[in-house]
Structure formats: structure tokens, C-alpha cells
Amino acid sequence: MTGSNSFPRTVIAASAVFIASCAVALQLNDYYLYVVTIGAIFAVLAVSFDVLLGYTGYLSLAHGALYGLGAYSCAVLTANHGFGFWTALPIAGLITGAVGAIVALLSFRTRGLYFAVLTLGIGLIGHQLFLVFDEVTGGVGGFVGIPGPEQPDWLRVSPTAYSALLALGLLWVTFVAAAAFVRSKLGAACLAIREDITLARALGIRVAGARLAAFTFSAVFAGLAGALFASMSNFIAPESFTVLGTGFQLVALVVVGGMGTLWGPIVGAILLTALPEALRVAATYSLLAYGVLLLVFVIFAPKGIASLLKAALKSFRKAPRPAPDATPLRREVTS
């Protein structure tokens, strides 16, 4: 972890990447814009999920359902109650955050495997509720007629490009918020919990508050991602929010990308969401591919692609050792 003085530079760098990504995205056709949008939405999910999994050490399998809750909240608010997208978006995030907090209070009564199993149950219940409450959710037939995000008149881009810009914007907000969170005292407490919860308690760290904050943070952003997904798709169905689908996919994104780094999950999202779409990997093998990738990374690179890239960058930056007979370089002292 870097010191708090690096935060402004992280924001500047993230902003530069965001602007560059937007500039590139605006050159893309409708299809690739959609791929970027879906990739960015999953990157939002992955970054926020990593705050819980990578920084706090808790594996939640309820996040597929929380993502769905955000989507259905936005759908109901905009299609049934006439709310605008910009009003519905934060409300969907808050609703999901509140439900996430309740889930957290229930789930944190357990630890380790039991936590994962309990959240798995909550994820399954959530998905079933989307099916059962068909008068609100549309059931298996899905929720149709969700209004798209209102586009300002001055922004003269296609609706698809606008969705991509919104998704990239949400990714920027998530990244910056997550960077602020992990650099805060709460973030430090989460790291301590991840490393050794007993020691953290002994040191007087308020474990309950820190992990509740991490879960709620990840739930809020899962809800925001869901709301944007619903609005840009104009249609949602329960099958987009299953434990085996989205819930499992999130774990794969973070593990393959690199737990405990904020940019690793973005890499994971690009690799496992956008590129398979671009390359059209056959559905028959997609779950198999996820399984194999997880196995390979857990065994050979448990810290994910992020660690591999860091190692590669480090070795690339190492100065070549001078040959024994070469003239030694003179070190110039400038300060």
C-alpha cells in the first residue's frame, strides 16, 4: 500500500486513463461500444468486490443478487414511478447499500467458509425472489421497457456511445472511491482484518465497523453498476443475476486480475468479459475456461495478472549490470 500522498496522483492518473478511454471509445462502432460498456460495468463490479475480497479477505457470493437488486431498483423507479435515471441511479445504489449492510450484519456472524456459504444462500434467495415476485420484476419473462439514461442536448453522441461514456465514468468514480477507501483508516483496518482478525482485535481495531463499511461500499457500487446495466439494456431478466453466473464470474475476475490491487480486477474484467465477447469464445466452453483459469492462477499466480505484470515491470526496469571490465559509471550527485 502506498502512502496517502499518492492519492492525488492516482486520481490524476485515473482521470487521464478515463479521458483517453473515452476518446478511444468515441471512435468505436456500435458493437465495440457495447463491449466496452459491458466490460466497464463488470470492471466496476470487480473493483468494488475487490474491496471486500482482496482488501478485507471475505468471499461473498451474494454480489450477483446485489447487482440484480440495483438493476431492478432502477427499473422499477424509472419505468413504474417516473423517476429520471439520474435520480434513480443514486437511490438504487443506496437501496443496494442498505440491503448489503443488512446482509453484512447477518453474514459477519460467521467466518471463512461459513461466510461464503451463508452469502451463497443469500445470493440464491435473491435470485429466486427476482423470479417469484413477478408482478414487480416481470419474473422469468424479464422486466421490459426500462427507459434509457437521459442524454443532455449538448452531448451529441449516439445513445450507445453515451452508455459507454457513463460506464467508463462510473468506473472512474468507483476506482477513485475505492482508492480513497483503501487509503483511509477504514481501509487500513480492513487490511489488518484480512491479515489476522484476532491480532486486529487485540490491537483495538474496530473490526465490525471496518468490515461492515467494506461490504456496504461494495454493495453500493454493485447496485450502481446494476442500475446502469438496466438502464442501458432497457431490459433485464433474472438469469443475468445468478450465483453461478455473475456471482462466480466476479470471483474469477478478481482472482485472475489480482486480489488486493484496484487495477488488477479491471484487467480481469477486460480479459474475462470484454475480450471473450470480442473473440466470441464458445459458450459451451466458457464455464470450463473460467474453471481452468481459476485453477491456473490459484496454483501458479495466486496474486493474479497484476502480480505478473508488476514482476515483469520490475525486471524490465532493472539496470543491466556492468561487465567486469567495463568502465564504472560515475554516480552524479545532484542533491
Added chain:
Amino acid sequence: MVNLRPSLATCLILGLGILPMIGGGAKAADEIVIGEIHPITGPATFYGLPESRGVQLAAEHINKAGGVKVGGKEYQIRIATEDDQASPTVGVAALRKLVSADVRFIIGPLASGVAPALKPIVERNDKLTQLIDGTIAENMTNGKNIFRNQATVGGYNVAVAELFKAKKYPSVAMMTDRFHAGFMNSQKDLAGNLKELGVSIASEDYYKLGDTDFSAALTNLRGRNAEVLLIRGYPAEGALITKQARQLGFTGQVVWEMVSPPSTVLKNITAAEMEGVYNCIPPTTEDYVKLGDEKAIALDKAYRAKHNEGPGELTALSHDAVYIFKAAFEKAGSLDNAAVNKAMAALMVSDIPELVTRYTPQPDGRLFAADGQVDLRGEVSVWRGEAWEPARLTD
């Protein structure tokens, strides 16, 4: 010292991830590109692949016969295939990919989960015309730029009601795939129709695609002494439910309501165990072949020659869809979507002599009703030997 390395890496990776995505599609002159969206891979491939092949086959035949004549000019048809994997998200991506490549005429999709996800995109785009050849879910067409040459689930239910009426079954236990939007949304209506016929609904149970053990639901069902077990969903589960029901001692009549290729059925049940099971769907390619329909026999022969296996049950619909587009292009005399949509709505069944499927014309002879839906009703078939054959309900 500030550590910028992670952020720089993010920049590089984002750039590398996005750059290869820049691209597009192009089409040659004098050709009409028709996009087809079907599940070529994934759990519904046994429906989707034969549909895709049916589209390709029709295009090849049209091209060999001189192509499409539009406004005094001849065009060849090129098919652009996209795999939706029966997933809404993948289906939307597939449609956007075709739109980005300037494809303006679409056949598909198959899955009831994909069609509603595509509908708002197609409705908003006046440069798209869609002809659905797969999904049976209700309310998928608009008669403006979305049409369908497949039956609705309501059309399937007509055959179920006819069977119950003819056989005077007193009671039924229903088992429905809870993830099949078409069947789930029509469950109440079907139950209501059967009640009107005096049929008692003994139970309504649900299962999902991929389930393999139905013993709990079937044991419960057996206790209710239903005369008929009505299974609505997909054939793999239909076969397992039928098999397990027999093993648990159910001796009543089994009725299916699903498109079910014999090859898929026989993976999970023996032909002997299937003997006498009824199915209530519109006639399939195989049914038309058995009826001695010359066009169906020609399609079957061409399909077997090319793929070394028989066509799928929906192949005729997909094959017909290409001919419907051809007729609409020629009637419109233009490739402008507005003109094609108008011609599509005005097409008469008699305008398309190549159709394999026997659609019931609208009262004025048109193929499509005002909402863009054809009239295609389910008929009852029965399993005999190794396959389905048309049933005679008076037996």
C-alpha cells in the same frame, strides 16, 4: 516518492484491451446481407445450429436460382451468422455487431430470454427489420419492423386443448420449466382453458433446465392421481421426467409441449419408454416429410446431403424466413427498410410458394396479422418407434 506504476499499467492495459476492438464490417456490391442470430453454441445448440443451417441452405438455393430481383437488379444473398448462446447479453452484443456492420435484415432469435432483450433495440432503429423464427413467447412482434413466422405459445396451447377435448381427460398435473418465459407466461391461461374443458388441475410443479432428479415432485404428483402428466419445457428434461415418472409407477398419459428432436430425446430415455407419449407443437420439418410434402422432402434431402444428418425440427421455419425476406424485397422493389416493412406486412401466403411450413392465411390472405404474427397452430403428434408422427385423435 509517488508510485505511479500501477496507474501507468492500467493505462497500458486499457489501451491494449481497447485498441484491437477498433474495426468494422463491409459488404460487397450487389448483395443483400441478412443477419441471423441463433444459439450456435451453448445449451440450446440442438435447436440453433439446424436453424442456422436452414438459413444458409435457403440462401444458397436462392443464389443458385438467380438471386433476388429488386427493382430490375439482381442481388445475391449473403448470410452473416452471429451466435447468441441463448443469452440476452450475448444476444444484444450479436445484434449490435450486425448493426455495426450495416446489416439491416435480421432472422432470429430462438431463445425466449433473448428476444425481449433485442426488441427495444430493433424497435428504436428504423433501419432494421427483424423476422423471428424461434421464440414462442408472446408480445415479441409489433407488425412495424418486427415480424414472426414461428407460432406463439398460445398456438401450442391450442393443440393441448384439442387433445384434452378429444380424449376427455379428467385431470392433469403440469410440470413447467420455470425459466422458459413463453411457457411460464402462458401457464395461467392454459390452466384456465383446461378448467373450462372440465379438466381438474391436480398440481402445478416447476423445474429448471439442467435438473436431473424429479423424484420429489413426481412422488407428490403420483399421490394426486392425475390422469395426465403435462410437461412443458425442453426435451432433455422432458425425457428424464417421463422416464422417472414411469419408474415411480405413473401409469397415466404423458403429454409433452415442446420442440423435441428425437436424437436429443433418445439421449435420456429409450424409445420403448417414449412409446405413446403425445406432443403438442406445430408440425415440424420431419412431420411435413412424413406427410409426403415435396418441399419438405427436398429440404430434408438437401440438408442431409450437406450435413450428413437430418434437419432439426425448426429448420423449416428458418428456411422459410429467408424466402419470406426474398418475397418482401421483391414486392417492395427496394432495399429500404421502410419499404420492406410495408411489403412484409402486405405479403400474401400465396406470394411465397417456396414455404415449407403450412401457415393459416389471415382472413384476407395475408401471411402476417396486423401485429406481425403468423397464424401457426400446434398439432398433436405421438411417439411411435423411434420418432414422432402425426396423431389421429379419433383413435
